[in-house]
Amino acid sequence: MKVVTIIGARPQFIKSGAVSRSFIEYNQTNPKESISEVIVHTGQHYDSNMSDVFFEQMNIPKPAYQLDINGLGHGAMTGQMLEEIEKVLLIEKPDWVMVYGDTNSTLAGALAASKLHIKLAHIEAGLRSFNMRMPEEVNRILTDRVSSVLFCPTDSAISNLEKEGYNDLDIAIVKNGDVMMDASLMFSAFAKAPQEEIPSNFILTTVHRAENTDDPERLKNIFKALNTISQETPVVLPLHPRTKSFIEKYDIQLGSNLHCIDPVGYVEMLYLLKNCSLVLTDSGGLQKEAYFFKKYCLTLRDETEWVELIDNGFNKLVGADFETIMAAFKNAHSQSPDFSLDLYGNGEASKKIIEGLLKHK
Template identity: 55%
Template sequence: MQRILTIIGARPQFIKASVVSRAIKQADGIEEIMLHTGQHFDANMSDIFFNQLGIPRPDIQLNIHSGSHGEMTGRMLAEIEKAIMEHRPDRVLVYGDTNSTLAGALAAAKLHVPVAHVEAGLRSFNMRMPEEVNRILTDQVSDLLFCPTQSALDNLNREGFREKQAKVLRVGDVMQDAALFFAKRAVIPIGLEVPEAFILCTLHRAENTDDPERLAGIVAALNQVHREVAPVVMPVHPRTKAAIERAGLAINVTTIDPVGYFEMVWLLNHCGLVLTDSGGVQKEAFFFGKACVTLRDQTEWVELVEAGANELVGADCQRIEDAVRRHVNRSVEDLHELYGGGRAARAIVDVLAGNAS
């Protein structure tokens, strides 16, 4: 029996883990132990996802959710190390690019426990993003690298992984597995009076919320789009809300509390356009056939830009409004199964179980 310690801590990881854990349960010879760092800690950002997605309650709960990047990662590293020493897993499984990801990978590597990284090889080529630092370092200490796309695999090959003692595999994206599996369970957010032909917006990246000039440009664009193009519906991340208030900005769009995954799926499926700075939401827009305008200067999902499904506009008010007008209510198609067509979790578990050809 192979024992796997899965490290999760943030919303996208709960969704990814839900489909992989389901596949693990259906496989023979794998025992999974779930550790939740607590990085997303309030009920709307964490508990609701476990309830909706049917993820087993974590075996280990660290409740680490405050402090600087270094402090948070350091505390996680120390506690995950203790968990590894106690439970003695054969492998540690990490997802994505958060502080929880990096802490889990480093703790395992220092204890000589093999690391599998789901969503390996993604690169925005912007080292000012903490996520870019996390994903690069995690890849470097992993021996199983599960790439969601060909461009991710190409990135690792360019970085010399062909010569390393690591297995690099393109398996597809587990977020597409989740979108397809949970689409029929989508529900409208409670209390939302749905505006006609609305635009969905999410905003939380530190590069935007912690930069007053960028934040002001984005908020001005959202207000103008809401007034002149189409209603904007925006689930507001707690940190984003605090940043807007701190900057003394007035945001005149339809704001709602953070939503669970099923509500987010409903919003994605019914909107006419997605505006976001989230890596995950860029893909989810594509899964539901919606064009995306991305409030960043770079993206790790370059294939979406190349396919014309995603436009990068940064934080410039006029660029944002112009892109919205070009793309609103435009449908996009996945003609080439860019993300694996919903079979990624099974492919990952086959490798973990030693059943892959």
């Protein structure tokens, strides 16, 4: 069986790292019915610190195809990816195309597979933020609809699909757990400090979502809060390239105790997660990783697809309102959620993906 895996953004490198390792382990014990994987890197994240470093650190097989498509608007980027991925699929003729999450790379891979009538597996299916202004929401909904198998990380994801009528469609739904947890368990022992000096007792922050970076009022409010918080507790911010450009565009001033560092690799991010006291982020993946490492999280968004984190008190939505962010920060030290609660499986999600591919081939 041949699988073409489409990846292009940081979280997808991490997720595919866990699944690729499971493919290798499966082939070692099942040589007569092995699974070959061909990795296609669209180039959506092209900064070497946000792309190449993941393959080096996590021992993910190097991509067989590098499409180098980046720096474009949504339409142009998705269209060019669709065109180039289609060429790859015509050459490779896989049994499956596998996509992750909700990026433009995800949608382009899904459209290419569906138009060529190749079975599509969507990892992290069924997630919904219920905000159609988010390009990620559009991507995940469209990808789910053209998939052959939907691998869902949570009960709420399955519930979303059921409400949308997926039980009446010829699409298999599998609850497999979260491959991000697999990756965290696999690679946590390799955590290492970034090259930059990191203060003690710090807050880890990431900001990159278009809904925040593209809106000057939201971004200014967020950084006003980060500057204020940093006067009390140091804030470490691995700075996404596009966020950096908007900070410069809007002439946002950064406080002296707001430590902006270059984007970090996955093992450095694991170090930051292990050693921080609190997480502030607009990243979907980092919300979960905070939970994996037993850290309370404030989410700089108005909604999240990871509703179980909110419902069980591990996470609080604070949007981009200065007063709301500050009030939640002041209350964060009093939060003591039960991190022994199992929300995302026991680290077997990747193995269940393999089982699902074999069952529905």
